Amino acid sequence: MKVRVLSQWPPGHVRTPGYLRGKVGTIERSVGTFNNPEQNAYRLTPTKNRLLRVRFRMSEVWGPRAENPDDVVEAEIYEHWLEPFNAS
Amino acid sequence: MGGDPAGKIDHEQHDFALWEKRVDALLVISSSAGLMNTDSLRRVLEDMGEETYENMSYYERWISSICQNMIEVGAFSTLELATKMELIKSRGATYGDAS
Numbered sequence: 001m002k003v004r005v006l007s008q009w010p011p012g013h014v015r016t017p018g019y020l021r022g023k024v025g026t027i028e029r030s031v032g033t034f035n036n037p038e039q040n041a042y043r044l045t046p047t048k049n050r051l052l053r054v055r056f057r058m059s060e061v062w063g064p065r066a067e068n069p070d071d072v073v074e075a076e077i078y079e080h081w082l083e084p085f086n087a088s
Numbered sequence: 089m090g091g092d093p094a095g096k097i098d099h100e101q102h103d104f105a106l107w108e109k110r111v112d113a114l115l116v117i118s119s120s121a122g123l124m125n126t127d128s129l130r131r132v133l134e135d136m137g138e139e140t141y142e143n144m145s146y147y148e149r150w151i152s153s154i155c156q157n158m159i160e161v162g163a164f165s166t167l168e169l170a171t172k173m174e175l176i177k178s179r180g181a182t183y184g185d186a187s
Contacts, residue, residue: 013131041131043124043161 001027003054004085005077013041016081024085025056031076050079106185108147114154124157132156 007022015037031053035046053076059069104112118124132153140149158164164172176183 013127013134015127035127037127037130040125041127043128 002085002087003027003052003082005054006081006083012038014038014081016077017075019061020054020056020075020077023056023060025054025060028053028055028074036078036080051076052079052082054082104147111147111151111154115150118154118158118163123161123163124154128157129153 002024003026004024005016005020005022009018009021029052031051033048033050036049037046039046053074055072055074057069058066058071058073061073115124115129119126129150130153133149136144136149136152140152144152155169159166159169
């Protein structure tokens with residue numbers, strides 16, 4: 001399943017890597033549910049959020065500058081940072 | 089770092105100083121006491137900014153974050169921390185050298 005990482009830059013603590021925001025990847029697998037670090041960081045009672053391993057092609061991450069466009073990078077990203085992506 | 093050139097990576101292992109081991113232990117103790125957590129540690133570390141990342145060592149950044157967390161949660165006051173730091177300083181520059 002293809003997803004796009006939200007391209008949002010809120011103030012405060014988030015774990016979603018900046019270089020992947022707005023990028024399209026494929027869900028590789030679900031890792032489980034974990035305390036939401038965005039609440040945990042401020043000692044708020046955290047909700048349990050689903051964490052997903054998402055695979056991105058280097059060409060997607062770095063564009064034409066990618067040295068090895070077919071290599072991939074995988075990152076674990078919370079579900080609330082992902083939206084479904086349908087290529088049209 | 090962050091996609092920018094950052095020089096070569098130093099792969100040399102080094103022994104940890106006693107104070108560094110103590111900082112590590114402090115995080116374990118304060119986390120198990122429910123006073124902070126990995127995310128609150130990281131929040132303060134990342135709020136320190138790029139200059140701090142360049143100028144402070146790994147465990148210097150950790151102890152700064154732990155102190156900030158302890159002040160936030162009320163484990164000790166800023167004044168209590170300052171008083172204690174003066175006390176430790178008076179023990180001399182070699183006090184933390186044991187490993």
